[in-house]
Amino acid sequence: MTAGADRLSAPAVLMYHSISASTEPDPHRIRVHPDRLDRHLRLLRRFGLRGVSQTELLRAVDRGESAGLVGLTFDDGYADFLSTAVPVLARHGMTATVYVVAGHMGATNSWDTGPQFPIMTADQVRAAAAAGHEVGSHTTSHARLAGADPATVAAEVTDSRRVLEDVLQAEVPGFCYPYGAYDAAAAEAVRAAGYDNACVTGDYEPGDRFTLPRCYISPRDGRAVLLARLARHALRVRRPLPATAPAGAA
Numbered sequence: 001m002t003a004g005a006d007r008l009s010a011p012a013v014l015m016y017h018s019i020s021a022s023t024e025p026d027p028h029r030i031r032v033h034p035d036r037l038d039r040h041l042r043l044l045r046r047f048g049l050r051g052v053s054q055t056e057l058l059r060a061v062d063r064g065e066s067a068g069l070v071g072l073t074f075d076d077g078y079a080d081f082l083s084t085a086v087p088v089l090a091r092h093g094m095t096a097t098v099y100v101v102a103g104h105m106g107a108t109n110s111w112d113t114g115p116q117f118p119i120m121t122a123d124q125v126r127a128a129a130a131a132g133h134e135v136g137s138h139t140t141s142h143a144r145l146a147g148a149d150p151a152t153v154a155a156e157v158t159d160s161r162r163v164l165e166d167v168l169q170a171e172v173p174g175f176c177y178p179y180g181a182y183d184a185a186a187a188e189a190v191r192a193a194g195y196d197n198a199c200v201t202g203d204y205e206p207g208d209r210f211t212l213p214r215c216y217i218s219p220r221d222g223r224a225v226l227l228a229r230l231a232r233h234a235l236r237v238r239r240p241l242p243a244t245a246p247a248g249a250a
């Protein structure tokens with residue numbers, strides 16, 4: 001695999017967190033309603049796009065076969081990924097990557113102040129993988145890696161990978177920086193831990209294999225916003241969107 005120094009002209013990657021119809025307070029704006037996710041995925045299909053996991057997307061990029069693909073990612077590993085997002089993804093024949101905070105399986109997002117939501121148990125993580133989705137690491141404790149001391153960074157990226165590989169009995173190629181907070185040392189630690197790829201938060205710059213950009217999808221983003229994000233990404237990496245949208249798709 002590529003060492004990751006080159007900027008990747010990769011298709012857009014969408015970033016979701018919780019998918020839930022709950023009306024509880026959502027101060028961190030991490031919850032998208034499943035009907036909204038359904039509309040987003042239907043829109044992708046109208047544009048001839050198929051959502052796939054981050055690692056499947058990069059393997060397609062490596063082969064020069066990524067046209068028509070979009071990455072789909074879900075951060076933190078909320079239990080509603082399995083109960084709510086997976087059925088919507090299945091309806092559209094799409095896969096995704098779920099980035100699990102390995103030290104919080106079966107617990108909650110206690111790194112956040114405010115409302116607590118359940119994180120998948122080890123069994124649920126296995127079920128998500130068995131349903132065809134990629135499980136990636138989001139560190140052990142949702143630690144902010146940028147500027148952290150090297151031993152902490154190494155432990156967070158290495159231990160979380162080992163824990164998830166034990167759960168899955170399979171390799172874990174994908175990593176995601178909590179808060180999107182990364183620096184050169186963190187990216188190097190992720191590469192050294194044996195990951196194949198890592199993604200950040202935000203679609204500001206085309207990144208390399210260990211700093212892949214993503215488009216944050218907020219709770220109220222409708223189809224027009226989604227299209228604008230895809231178009232902006234396409235412009236930045238100079239990849240045209242497929243021009244196959246039928247009339248009235250937007």
Ligand SMILES: [Zn+2]
Pocket residue numbers: 075076138142178179
């Ligand atoms: Zn997170």
